[in-house]
Amino acid sequence: MTAAPPVSEIASTWNHVLLLHARVESRLGTALQRRHGIGLSEYRALGHLAASPTSELRMQELADRIGLNQSSVTRLVARLNAADFTYRDLCPDDKRGVYTVITEAGRARYAEASQTYEETLRSALEEAGQADPALAAAVTALAGALTRG
Template sequence: MPPVSDAATTWQRILLLTARVENKLATVLQRRHGIGLSEYRALGHLATSPTSELRMQELADKLGLNQSSVTRLVARLNAADFAYRDLCADDKRGVYAVITDTGRARYAEASHTYEETLSGALEEEGRADPRLAAALTAMGALS
């Protein structure tokens, strides 16, 4: 059996860190704000768009989702009155996701929770692994 390379070991540690932090973020956002991590991130992209809207494909690309997944995600946001689908006035084939005032408010509320949870989770992981703490500090994730 060939030895595992340093690169493979490091990548595995990054994946584990990501999974742990993402799990904490998802759990806290769902409990406190009733939204999933994908919904939070979609609202974030829509809220920071200069027009408060994005083409569905652009939103899918920003979230790393396929067209079908982003369509379901926007349907969930629509059901919660956080966003809605709109047709492009110039090109009826173009479909946009548009954030609502309710969605913007939920994103603003959840942003504080997200930032607190992210900082806490990264600090906790850094305390558990000094090498990871050094890497997170170098990346600017820990102060």
């Protein structure tokens, strides 16, 4: 049996970032679902829509911003529509183009959930850095952004 090649420093660091990401995403998703009845992808979709100057995005653009494929973003938007957080609109210039538009209820839910997101993010990063010294460097790298943001 041959020994595995050594892991490079950059690969090791990346693995720690991925571990940190997984832990934090889990905490964020759980907090948003419990307190606001929305998942992490729904929260992020509402955030991108709320930040859009026109309060709308093409479905493909929304998929790209969230990192989902077309099928997944279609299901996500269907859930947001069912909750009256968004609605679909056709592009007036291109009838094949479908937009997702945020509603006032969607803006309100996003605003409510934003405080939970920020609090949970800070707490999850702090705890991860304290619990696992290997993650402390990744957390430290984000600390400057957290104190400025």
